[in-house]
Amino acid sequence: MAIKTRNMIKFFRKIRYDLIGKNKTGKPAHQTGRYLKYAVGEIILVVIGILIALSISDWNENRKNILSEKRYLNDLIQDLKNDAIMLNQINIFLESKSASKTKIEPLLDGHKVDIDSIDYHFTIQWAVRNRFTPTSITIEELKNSGKLNIIRDINLRRQIVSLYNTYSYEVFSEDMFNSANVKLVNLAGTYFRNVLEPTKDEIYVALEDNEFINGIRANFTFARMDAINDLRKRCSSLIQNLEKYKAEVHG
Template structure:
């Protein structure tokens, strides 16, 4: 409809003009239209260049972030392998301690002291996820265009939250069932010496061992230690699997 009125207006303007002026007016309209077209094309090109520059800037920033995340994952992978090994050994020690309550003979006191110290010695792994945390805190996770990488990193974060909840529960159990009752029976110094050097010769107390073997609280503590350390170990293994997968995805993305 707008075009229709424009044509009428143009006709009225040109009908009342001499032939020479009509030609001049026609040339003017053509020139004006050409100028408008050139301006529009210039604006579109400028927008395209600006968008391209912005995309390149974001891509460079993304590559820097991915490189930093990759370094964090490499460090995290080492820590995860280390804590999995330690959790596995703690489960073995906890099971041996429980077996003593079921009649398994204690061949020497060093074994008993070593295993209870190995269970009670508190060890934990805290992830090195500085780069991704900064991204989350800044609300800028969307800069990671690869959805598989982004989702894997979010999965790792969520898995750690779940693991930390179990770890806190385990620590609370340790406080109630192991640290508190053991501290009234045993000399921790001897336990630490044996844990550092299992073959050390010390005057260890059989009376203290027999006293601990009469405690159902301590037995329950080692049972819970075996159960929860197994759970933590299994959850850590799953996190390690996701970390390895995410690391491979990022390495592939950086090569492209």
């Protein structure tokens, strides 16, 4: 900026020198008056040069911020799309687990009913899948660098922060969920020679134990499915809002 300012001042100063040389800055009735005009002119030139340089600097900075915002928007959208894929996979798993839990509900209530694939419906109750791990590279970069305000839409920023805060709670909840499943696996191991392939007779014996029944009832499957569905909706909504904002602002 300093170099540009000096160049502009030199340009305007040359014009002034030309004017002075041609006596176009005013009649030199008095030498002091002439110097005073010259000094005032120099000050004006400096101020003009600084203002122009500042204007150019602000324009360049604003241009850089717009380009950065566009890059971060693209990165956030891609991160969230990765999250959406993972959340959908978790949801499919939980839907199967919930359907099986509903299927064996009569047995948990003490009714002697014949259920097809009974071993599968019970085995999935203590199945554990990979935990939800959000793609947080972009949001961490924005927070650690203090650049979250690069996203100019304040409501969009709040939506981003809110979702990632919920992600953190979700990871904590999933750890509790998986911990409960591990306990259920250990309990099932006391009844089944192979917890992955229990026999029908072993299952009916296990159903005589209220601790086993309560362990299945309290495995958080339905609550987890509701939480994941809520996250899926919020993630999808944020992706749509980010894409809409990017199209409106950046084309």
